[in-house]
Amino acid sequence: MRFFSDNAAAVCPEVMAALAAANSLDTAYDGDRWSQRLDTVFSELFETQVTALWVATGTAANALALAALCPPWGSVVCHRDAHIQNDECGAPEFYTHGAKLLLGDGKGAKLTPDIVHGLIDTIRNDVHQVQPAAISITNATEYGLVYTPDEVGALGSLARERGLGLHMDGARFANAIVRLGCSVADVTWKAGVDALSFGFAKNGGMSAEVLVFFGDKHRQTTLYRRKRAGHLLSKGRFMAAQVLAMLDNDVWLRNARAANDAATRLAAAAGDRLVLPVEANEVFLRVGADEARSLRDQGFDFYDWGVGEARLVTSWDSDHGAVDRLAAAIAAL
Template sequence: MQFLSDNAASVHPRVWDAMRAADAPDSPYDGDALSISLDEKMSSLFGRESKVLWVATGTAANCLALAAMVQPHGGVVCHEEAHIEMDECGAPGFYLHGAKLLLAAGEGAKLTPDAICAVIDPIRDDVHQVQPDAISITQASEYGRTYRPEEIAAIRALADERGLSLHMDGARFGNAAAFLDLPAGEVAGAVDALSFGFVKNGGMSAEAIVFFDTALADVAHYRRKRAGHLQSKGRYLAAQVHAMLDGDLWLENARSANAAAAEIGGACADRLMHPVEANELFVRCTPEEREALRQQGFGFYDWGDDAARFVTSWNTREEDARALAKAIAGL
């Protein structure tokens, strides 16, 4: 019974079908019909003009988006536990040619305007210090917490006041949208670029960088090629994105994962470290309790010395979620 990660989940059958349907001659790179039509499709979904670049990984999506916003001598304000800080092996520094991550605190791995100001206000406006160029927020956050539209609007207002770009890491954007039950445009807010995640949500090997500041896409096209992410048969990546968007499969899958997480969360009581607002649960339990759960057949990651992380997926079986809920309740 697998709760290690939504990356461990299988690929949705409709994604495989879409890739098979794309298995015919077409223009190479991103000149095929599927790739070209992504701009219109995302613009319709978000209610804003957008330009879309597919890439194979979330790391590339985050870093190429930020590279289009940030100078090599600049900085990106992000949470101290953000994925770009903790889980990307220095990739932001590599793609951004040495630009610095400026780390801020915040409950639930979420940023606030005050937390951002605490980082950038002490920076002198002179050549001796790294100047902030952008802010990066994560929807849903590393602890499965969601930004409400008014929270994003407040950060956007600060970004505008300080002349900063705003990026959203949406590796679990679908789960945030499913929890908030709001249109995609409201869940994203007025960000300049969104790393729209599909791999964790039933995709195979395709993520989308959605540029709402469309001028940034012109720069990112070149950076994607230079970084080795312009795949020669891009139609297979574009096909995956289309499959996830068609009929709102991305949202259907996220709702399924969230429902499984809610089932488990209902049994955790005061063991929960954070409210369940997506498909991740952080649960207090001792090493002995974690071993007892593993002996019952549950796979998950330890989270420090006194907790565990459980992640549900689009295809988490109801009986597995119920079994884990019962096991945690019985600890």
């Protein structure tokens, strides 16, 4: 019973069916009829004109987004616990050709305008110092919290005021939207976001994420960067088909809702053990070493998170019975 990562989840049936349906002769790269629909479909979803490009990983989406927003001599403000800092082996530095990440603290991996000010206000505007160029936030965060449209908007205002780009790492964007109940526009471009890494793989996809730019300013250069990074797959139709299948009939929201609901059930059982509120599909628990062992002995698999904490991640396909058993086991600790 695996609760260690939504990356370990299966691929949802609609995606598998879409792969089969796309398996006919078509044009290579992104000239096929599926890929060619992405801009339109995502523009409708976001209620504005967007550039929507598939890539195979969230790391590639994030790094391409940051390369568009930040020059080699710039810096990107992010949280100290951000995926781009801790889990991408320096992909942002590789793609930006050497930009810096400026690391902020903040509860639950969330940035606030105050934190950003604290990082950038002391930077002298001279050539000796790397200049701030962008802010990157993760929604839902690496700790399972969500940014509301207002919270994003406050960062968006600061970004505009200071001439910074705003990137949102949405590896779990669907989980955030389900929680927020807002439109996808509200929490992105309407709040000042310039680029969104829209995650599908953790949410039931196989190997496709979508990099969304609001507007087309960064389209042309990003197309070159994507190719140059080896991320223009030759049979791109299988990338686009995954994504389109998940947008059809709101499969992406259905999947995320299932994951969030499972996490909520675990949270209810956890009570005071919760390190943070559960707002998406991640549950952080205080557990002693013996307790963690006990849970593992009962067949539950998860990550230890530092000392005395455990991270449980639910997914679109989390087995109801397993979730119930885990909830009971937590309650019984």
